[in-house]
Amino acid sequence: MDTTKIKVLLVDDDVLLGSTVVAELIKRGYEATYLSATYGVEDAIKQLSPDVLVFDVEIGKENGIKMAEEVFKGHPALPIIFISSHHEDETKEAGLMAGGVAYIDKPFSVKLLSAHIDRFTRMRKLTPEAPEHIISVGKTQLDTRNRTLILIDDSMVDLRPMEYVILKKLTDHLNEIVSREDIYYAIWKKDTAYYNEQSLNNYIRRVRVMLENNDTGLEVSLHRSLGYKLREKE
Known part of the structure; x- marks a missing residue:
């Protein structure tokens, strides 16, 4: 396992979207793992030690925000980025209040998700100096x-x-x-x-x-x- 790569754990019940996003992230040099359900998220976090968690707001019948809130309690330093087709301000506020660092509306570009991942994993790794690609x-x-x-x-x-x-x-x-x-x-x-x-x-x-x-x-x-x-x- 390449420990120099940023590790991303994506949880989304849309298998086509999830598989596509993970494949694109891997092409961009990330170590990305995909789960299509909330079952096994905690075990995956313990096993993979991801640098960032990308969470859908609605995962099957599960409320992704409530699930992420529980994850945040156990892993407060783990950045959580929400992705969702729910664009209401109230939902976005709930996601950020639950511990999310960002909320991205679907549909979104992988490069925008990548920019958010880079932003918040850099903050977590305590390297405040901007990398060369940031002006x-x-x-x-x-x-x-x-x-x-x-x-x-x-x-x-x-x-x-x-x-x-x-x-x-x-x-x-x-x-x-x-x-x-x-x-x-x-x-x-x-x-x-x-x-x-x-x-x-x-x-x-x-x-x-x-x-x-x-x-x-x-x-x-x-x-x-x-x-x-x-x-x-x-």
């Missing part, structure tokens, strides 16, 4: 491996491909003007046939709105005929 900027952190933005409340924004490329380019040149040509190249490389001014305007607008709506402490300013600048709000 602190404004009130946020840009996770360049999972292409997500980690907000001040530990929630995360799953960035679309173009949003990530633009934000990464601007972050690399924080407080500097980046020309439209440089952003074009970052997005489309040498495929000049795909350069589209209106598309770039739309992508920039999305990034601006995303930064503004999530209290990132960042803003993108336009410098006519020169380009764009990412800067921290005063």
Whole structure:
């Protein structure tokens, strides 16, 4: 057993989803184990010593939140991430009150789950220094491996491909003007046939709105005929 790998225990009664997620996590370098029922969870925790527990809120007829609450009592240092198709605020609050560190709405991307796993297992392993793939900027952190933005409340924004490329380019040149040509190249490389001014305007607008709506402490300013600048709000 490779003890350097992050160990994930996933509990979900959706066998297709569970098997798919575990397979993707293994591809990403995790040591992942899947259970389709709550039976055997405690034994699995003792045997596997997972770094994180990913728990469905509704597992067959079982209440995943109540089960996780019992797990939390016996293993208070074990991060629990809930995944669920129940999007009500009351359910999310109940999950977090039961000991959960995060609540992810279904459907979700494996890269977003991976970003949460990395975030909270790093905290558990008492390594507060940010790894190389985490860039602190404004009130946020840009996770360049999972292409997500980690907000001040530990929630995360799953960035679309173009949003990530633009934000990464601007972050690399924080407080500097980046020309439209440089952003074009970052997005489309040498495929000049795909350069589209209106598309770039739309992508920039999305990034601006995303930064503004999530209290990132960042803003993108336009410098006519020169380009764009990412800067921290005063």
